[in-house]
Amino acid sequence: xxxxxxxxxxxxxxxxxxxxxxxxxxxxxxxxxxxxxxxxxxxxxxxxxxxxxxxxxxxxxxxxxxxxxxxxxxxxxxxxxxxxxxxxxxxxxxxxxxxxxxxxxxxxxxxxxxxxxxxxxxxxxxxxxxxxxxxxxxxxxxxxxxxxxxxxxxxxxxxxxxxxxxxxxxxxxxxxxxxxxxxxxxxxxxxxxxxxxxxxxxxxxxxxxxxxxxxxxxxxxxxxxxxxxxxxxxxxxxxxxxxxxxxxxxxxxxxxxxxxxxxxxxxxxxxxxxxxxxxxxxxxxxxxxxxxxxxx
Amino acid sequence: xxxxxxxxxxxxxxxxxxxxxxxxxxxxxxxxxxxxxxxxxxxxxxxxxxxxxxxxxxxxxxxxxxxxxxxxxxxxxxxxxxxxxxxxxxxxxxxxxxxxxxxxxxxxxxxxxxxxxxxxxxxxxxxxxxxxxxxxxxxxxxxxxxxxxxxxxxxxxxxxxxxxxxxxxxxxxxxxxxxxxxxxxxxxxxxxxxxxxxxxxxxxxxxxxxxxxxxxxxxxxxxxxxxxxxxxxxxxxxxxxxxxxxxxxxxxxxxxxxxxxxxxxxxxxxxxxxxxxxxxxxxxxxxxxxxxxxxxxxxxxx
Amino acid sequence: xxxxxxxxxxxxxxxxxxxxxxxxxxxxxxxxxxxxxxxxxxxxxxxxxxxxxxxxxxxxxxxxxxxxxxxxxxxxxxxxxxxxxxxxxxxxxxxxxxxxxxxxxxxxxxxxxxxxxxxxxxxxxxxxxxxxxxxxxxxxxxxxxxxxxxxxxxxxxxxxxxxxxxxxxxxxxxxxxxxxxxxxxxxxxxxxxxxxxxxxxxxxxxxxxxxxxxxxxxxxxxxxxxxxxxxxxxxxxxxxxxxxxxxxxxxxxxxxxxxxxxxxxxxxxxxxxxxxxxxxxxxxxxxxxxxxxxxxxxxxxxxxxxxxxxxxxxxxxxxxxxxxxxxxxxxxxxxxxxxxxxxxxxxxxxxxxxxxxxxxxxxxxxxxxxxxxxxxxxxxxxxxxxxxxxxxxxxxxx
Numbered sequence: 001x002x003x004x005x006x007x008x009x010x011x012x013x014x015x016x017x018x019x020x021x022x023x024x025x026x027x028x029x030x031x032x033x034x035x036x037x038x039x040x041x042x043x044x045x046x047x048x049x050x051x052x053x054x055x056x057x058x059x060x061x062x063x064x065x066x067x068x069x070x071x072x073x074x075x076x077x078x079x080x081x082x083x084x085x086x087x088x089x090x091x092x093x094x095x096x097x098x099x100x101x102x103x104x105x106x107x108x109x110x111x112x113x114x115x116x117x118x119x120x121x122x123x124x125x126x127x128x129x130x131x132x133x134x135x136x137x138x139x140x141x142x143x144x145x146x147x148x149x150x151x152x153x154x155x156x157x158x159x160x161x162x163x164x165x166x167x168x169x170x171x172x173x174x175x176x177x178x179x180x181x182x183x184x185x186x187x188x189x190x191x192x193x194x195x196x197x198x199x200x201x202x203x204x205x206x207x208x209x210x211x212x213x214x215x216x217x218x219x220x221x222x223x224x225x226x227x228x229x230x231x232x233x234x235x236x237x238x239x240x241x242x243x244x245x246x247x248x249x250x251x252x253x254x255x256x257x258x259x260x261x262x263x264x265x266x267x268x269x270x271x272x273x274x275x276x277x278x279x280x281x282x283x284x285x286x287x288x289x290x291x292x293x294x295x296x
Numbered sequence: 297x298x299x300x301x302x303x304x305x306x307x308x309x310x311x312x313x314x315x316x317x318x319x320x321x322x323x324x325x326x327x328x329x330x331x332x333x334x335x336x337x338x339x340x341x342x343x344x345x346x347x348x349x350x351x352x353x354x355x356x357x358x359x360x361x362x363x364x365x366x367x368x369x370x371x372x373x374x375x376x377x378x379x380x381x382x383x384x385x386x387x388x389x390x391x392x393x394x395x396x397x398x399x400x401x402x403x404x405x406x407x408x409x410x411x412x413x414x415x416x417x418x419x420x421x422x423x424x425x426x427x428x429x430x431x432x433x434x435x436x437x438x439x440x441x442x443x444x445x446x447x448x449x450x451x452x453x454x455x456x457x458x459x460x461x462x463x464x465x466x467x468x469x470x471x472x473x474x475x476x477x478x479x480x481x482x483x484x485x486x487x488x489x490x491x492x493x494x495x496x497x498x499x500x501x502x503x504x505x506x507x508x509x510x511x512x513x514x515x516x517x518x519x520x521x522x523x524x525x526x527x528x529x530x531x532x533x534x535x536x537x538x539x540x541x542x543x544x545x546x547x548x549x550x551x552x553x554x555x556x557x558x559x560x561x562x563x564x565x566x567x568x569x570x571x572x573x574x575x576x577x578x579x580x581x582x583x584x585x586x587x588x589x590x591x592x593x594x595x596x597x598x
Numbered sequence: 599x600x601x602x603x604x605x606x607x608x609x610x611x612x613x614x615x616x617x618x619x620x621x622x623x624x625x626x627x628x629x630x631x632x633x634x635x636x637x638x639x640x641x642x643x644x645x646x647x648x649x650x651x652x653x654x655x656x657x658x659x660x661x662x663x664x665x666x667x668x669x670x671x672x673x674x675x676x677x678x679x680x681x682x683x684x685x686x687x688x689x690x691x692x693x694x695x696x697x698x699x700x701x702x703x704x705x706x707x708x709x710x711x712x713x714x715x716x717x718x719x720x721x722x723x724x725x726x727x728x729x730x731x732x733x734x735x736x737x738x739x740x741x742x743x744x745x746x747x748x749x750x751x752x753x754x755x756x757x758x759x760x761x762x763x764x765x766x767x768x769x770x771x772x773x774x775x776x777x778x779x780x781x782x783x784x785x786x787x788x789x790x791x792x793x794x795x796x797x798x799x800x801x802x803x804x805x806x807x808x809x810x811x812x813x814x815x816x817x818x819x820x821x822x823x824x825x826x827x828x829x830x831x832x833x834x835x836x837x838x839x840x841x842x843x844x845x846x847x848x849x850x851x852x853x854x855x856x857x858x859x860x861x862x863x864x865x866x867x868x869x870x871x872x873x874x875x876x877x878x879x880x881x882x883x884x885x886x887x888x889x890x891x892x893x894x895x896x897x898x899x900x901x902x903x904x905x906x907x908x909x910x911x912x913x914x915x916x917x918x919x920x921x922x923x924x925x926x927x928x929x930x931x932x933x934x935x936x937x938x939x940x941x942x943x944x945x946x947x948x949x950x951x952x953x954x955x956x957x958x959x960x961x962x963x964x965x966x967x968x969x970x971x972x973x974x975x976x977x978x979x980x981x982x983x984x985x986x987x988x989x990x991x992x993x994x995x996x
Contacts, residue, residue, distance in 0.1 A: 266825075
């Protein structure tokens with residue numbers, strides 16, 4: 001392997017790690033829902049992409065600065081999160097996890113169809129921040145916009161950790177997920193807390209959707225299913241409920257994806273990502289940062 | 297008429313897919329790998345009838361056995377996983393199978409054309425049915441013969457001790473284990489039986505569509521597979537059949553007159569169904585009600 | 599009970615009195631059903647095809663309609679069914695159409711649906727041992743190579759990518775004799791892109807361009823840094839991308855990011871639509887694509903306006919659907935199709951014969967030739983993206 005190949009390999013890894021920041025953002029929301037609330041929400045990625053679409057469609061041609069679009073996506077994500085709670089979880093008794101799983105699948109299909117109906121399935125261009133910033137480090141170039149996404153991911157992590165472990169709402173959420181009956185006895189309203197948590201994770205999802213759209217430069221209905229699968233993989237590898245785990249797992253999956261692609265080509269790339277997942281499931285079933293609750 | 301016969305064929309094939317997931321769901325495992333076994337069955341049966349020129353029934357049997365064997369192999373590592381981890385692992389398995397077939401080339405020359413699976417382009421010209429002059433009615437009867445056999449076997453199993461054991465493991469593993477049930481054997485057998493049924497279903501599917509490609513066997517099909525037993529209710533094999541009728545017959549074909557709205561209603565109606573009847577269309581309550589109806593009829597009839 | 603029977607009889611009798619005689623005699627309709635994908639990422643194709651079929655039907659009806667075998671004139675009514683780009687549903691849809699009085703169906707959009715569909719048709723006409731469906735289908739959009747060969751009941755009006763790229767590379771060689779190397783990019787898991795890429799590579803080589811390498815990606819991929827870096831290293835004069843708008847735009851944006859500026863950019867036929875311009879007009883500037891439709895002739899311009907009236911946009915795919923409607927009218931009249939419930943089987947056979955016998959048809963850009971294996975040889979021209987719209991670069995027919 002000559003120098004050029006070595007440089008290319010390292011650049012490939014770096015590119016993958018950076019793009020993994022988008023997976024990391026998505027993984028944070030997933031892991032919160034699955035790990036802290038113990039609910040399987042398969043509509044999460046679709047809702048995130050839907051929030052990004054909503055931000056575009058609400059502005060419908062108005063030339064707004066990217067930051068406004070992202071903010072709108074976050075708000076739309078929160079609204080969608082609330083809708084997900086009411087429509088998929090609120091009225092189904094807790095003892096029916098399969099029913100909630102299926103209802104989120106129904107919502108995923110519905111969100112996808114609404115997106116397709118509004119846009120005729122045509123990809124829409126998405127604004128980006130720092131999209132023309134390339135940080136040069138010797139022969140390597142690092143995408144500025146992806147570094148911004150990574151920074152945003154870290155900020156979200158800090159904010160969410162503070163929320164979950166330092167606020168009353170976070171305390172209530174953890175109480176409700178660990179012992180719903182006891183929490184109710186303490187006067188905590190199940191509906192309010194769950195609803196609020198869904199809205200918060202929805203906001204995170206909206207930001208993740210916006211960042212993904214910004215990183216790709218476009219939104220397409222093609223995105224929901226692959227992002228759902230990637231988000232799930234990232235969550236499992238990172239450890240259910242561990243937000244730092246989700247970030248690191250996201251970067252890892254991004255990096256490995258690129259390295260597999262560089263070494264073995266695109267047809268086999270995803271096969272190796274699956275093998276990576278299987279390796280984790282066999283050797284470290286709780287994920288990288290397993291919490292005690294995850295060791296079921 | 298042909299249209300209704302064709303629709304009944306699709307319902308039959310999807311019922312097999314649903315029943316394969318039903319088996320595994322009874323033991324409490326949410327398996328999104330059934331589409332993978334379906335794919336294996338499809339490719340194996342297709343290759344046997346087209347490349348090796350086997351007759352249909354031996355090809356389907358071979359497909360079912362091979363899919364079952366692979367399911368058995370998958371069942372063991374799946375034992376260590378629960379809940380979301382199992383869901384993700386089975387999705388990953390299904391995707392691995394799909395990606396395998398995406399990369400799989402095996403063509404032979406027959407006459408002046410090449411036949412066989414060709415990676416991304418798929419496997420075309422699996423024309424056993426038309427080439428051997430099977431009419432739509434004959435294919436329908438064949439499909440439903442297989443479905444009836446499978447449903448009868450599952451129904452019988454449900455009423456026997458095996459069914460009780462399966463459901464016990466599904467309800468509460470710890471309790472089941474403390475009564476001496478071998479959890480490993482039960483779960484792996486359920487997975488294997490699910491694999492066999494999916495393999496047979498996949499083999500028939502390949503001959504129905506005459507062209508199969510990796511895209512068809514993705515996460516969407518896997519989700520449909522578990523959707524049928526969940527929507528239909530796990531108390532009864534007829535629940536799955538009812539759910540397939542609901543989805544394929546009503547949602548997909550019956551709502552066609554709504555034009556564009558049909559697709560929107562698809563997801564919305566599933567949502568509604570789960571909210572209104574979380575235990576499925578034909579859950580234990582519904583079956584009890586139906587039984588009460590028949591008792592009342594007996595009472596008035598006598 | 600008897601009162602009810604009498605009442606119904608009276609109602610029916612009264613109703614019969616009120617229906618004017620003339621409506622039964624003159625107002626005949628012929629229903630032509632199209633089908634295609636109106637869901638998912640390919641929804642726009644179905645919407646455009648439907649609009650094109652309806653626009654063409656309106657045009658035919660405004661000039662009197664189609665003359666049937668018994669001399670009466672009938673109006674064409676178009677129905678469009680959604681197959682969701684799914685092979686099983688496609689088969690269901692065609693069986694549904696075949697169980698009505700229809701004698702032809704137009705579609706599908708997706709090549710994978712066409713594969714399954716043509717596979718369930720009878721392979722050879724008159725083969726009584728083959729129980730396949732005996733129903734003619736003419737495809738407007740499904741463009742993967744060689745599909746009509748599958749059955750003698752299958753016809754297509756799609757452009758021949760072989761001819762288009764053969765001609766394009768030959769012309770490019772004459773226009774740019776200084777360009778030597780070409781680098782390719784392909785969407786590996788989409789059959790159409792993959793097959794066309796093979797054609798592109800072959801024709802480039804035949805015309806003396808040297809293939810400097812190729813990069814691959816999948817249709818839902820979102821990051822192309824590795825592929826574009828390979829492209830950059832190869833530093834070829836021409837870059838040819840065989841992919842649909844989503845990934846084409848992704849690659850073009852990455853090329854801009856890494857500063858890869860080839861002297862010429864070539865794209866896939868399907869990407870010469872508004873989708874590409876909506877996604878990345880700036881980065882796609884200058885991309886050359888051969889296409890079988892552009893509003894350059896008076897017929898083409900009128901067709902584009904009419905299709906727009908019905909809510910679609912005219913591009914090479916929907917234009918094919920528009921042309922198909924006129925082909926069907928001509929065959930119905932030539933074969934003297936009766937379009938009655940008791941002549942259905944005969945009509946279908948006549949329709950097939952009529953379509954198979956065609957040597958050439960009228961297209962929006964000129965005459966379209968028909969091949970013995972039921973494909974079309976359509977006139978084409980080259981367009982390039984300029985200032986956010988597609989402009990004609992060169993018309994080989996001129």
